[in-house]
Amino acid sequence: MDAIDLNLVDLLRGNARLSYAELARQVGLSAPAVHERVGKLESSGVIRAYRAEVEPETIGLGVTALIGIVEDSGADTDDVLEAFRGIPEIESCYFMAGVESFLLKARVGTIAELEQLIVRLNRTPGVASTRTGIALSTKWENRPQAVAPPPA
Amino acid sequence: MDAIDLNLVDLLRGNARLSYAELARQVGLSAPAVHERVGKLESSGVIRAYRAEVEPETIGLGVTALIGIVEDSGADTDDVLEAFRGIPEIESCYFMAGVESFLLKARVGTIAELEQLIVRLNRTPGVASTRTGIALSTKWENRPQAVAPPPA
DNA sequence: AGGTTGAGGTCGATGGCGTCCACGGACTGT
DNA sequence: ACAGTCCGTGGACGCCATCGACCTCAACCT
Known part of the structure; x- marks a missing residue:
């Protein structure tokens, strides 16, 4: 959980449908690197789910x-x-x-x-x-x- | 807001990162049709945002x-x-x-x-x-x- | 009845993206 | 110094997003 991970978390909390390519641009890494980091955030339980937020x-x-x-x-x-x-x-x-x-x-x-x-x-x-x-x-x-x- | 729209909403509330292709398979439409429906759900304010849910x-x-x-x-x-x-x-x-x-x-x-x-x-x-x-x-x-x- | 219009769908094409793999550089402990 | 590990990059390939052209059907007007 370094600064880049926190950054990814913030970005995905803001918009869960950002592409890996876009995330990569935002944090200054390559897409595969971001893919692996996000995968680890998911499997380690930091990211629990991705949800559409609906007007009830x-x-x-x-x-x-x-x-x-x-x-x-x-x-x-x-x-x-x-x-x-x-x-x-x-x-x-x-x-x-x-x-x-x-x-x-x-x-x-x-x-x-x-x-x-x-x-x-x-x-x-x-x-x-x-x-x-x-x-x-x-x-x-x-x-x-x-x-x-x-x-x- | 027909049954297919509600279905899409449910699917995206369960997993906001589903691809349009996957959504299309689930609801029995083509990917472009789903793309258009989801776009309308977003711009009409039904879907407010997509958020990663994080373990606080x-x-x-x-x-x-x-x-x-x-x-x-x-x-x-x-x-x-x-x-x-x-x-x-x-x-x-x-x-x-x-x-x-x-x-x-x-x-x-x-x-x-x-x-x-x-x-x-x-x-x-x-x-x-x-x-x-x-x-x-x-x-x-x-x-x-x-x-x-x-x-x- | 027939023509028009518009909404909403399919299909096909294309460019970008996700994802796998091989490779490389920095740190660490011995 | 050296090997192992971690974490990254770049390239390749197939799938996906997305656009445009076309189709279908229903509603509506004349």
Whole structure:
């Protein structure tokens, strides 16, 4: 993980579809060298995936909610986690410090669907209570912060 | 936005680096047709960006926090927003219903940096108070949920 | 009914790109 | 000094991106 690797990571976080040839130009190496570096970044787990970022409203997922979960005393956290994993509407799942063990980011199409989701969450074994906040608008999301040192 | 478009969106949310030729095979069209469809999805704003998803710890961003913001009564929300926009550690920013106007997802390297960030947030004009939750671990994040109808 | 138009597809060609391989220079430990 | 390793380059070859020409079908107008 030298400066060139960080540079590649920044470039790919900005645009995952850059060609190896273009990446090579940007970092000042040959295309095969970049190809090998990126391959290593992928197989070592630094780069987890390449994803298209989609405007959620346009694909029928216009409602975003953030949901805090309080577990039952004595609940099996792993079981709760597995139950959450099976719910596709839960896009992100953080295990938190504090009274609320989990914070979930969920995306659904309508408020009615959100209601159903909350009911389902409250019914899953191990969940004591939920607290839901609705995002009125998403100002930005997953903005990548640059990590490469500025070029000397 | 027909079924093929939704299919393309799902494919690219799963792997943004798929070639047009491969996408074409998956949806049963020719490569130029897919090229044109994807181009339209991009220019119409359905596809916002293509991003490499990186394991944050590996690039020195091991601390994730979720921060609720209460505004001063009479604060200018737009000004607060602009101030937040200038803070690179804030990866996501949601405008929320409820007492806390904003919910921020921030990523920093160390707890010390988080402390500095919170101080900075509390100092920005219009911010009355902050409430910070620390993510002990991220179970998953930005998991794409499929939107395409299953192939008949 | 027939002609026109436009959207959206296929096909073929071409230039650039991804990817494999052989080779070479710098660092390291002995 | 020397061998081994790492990491790079350059060349070669086949696939891919991308453009233009053409086709098809449906909607619409006259």
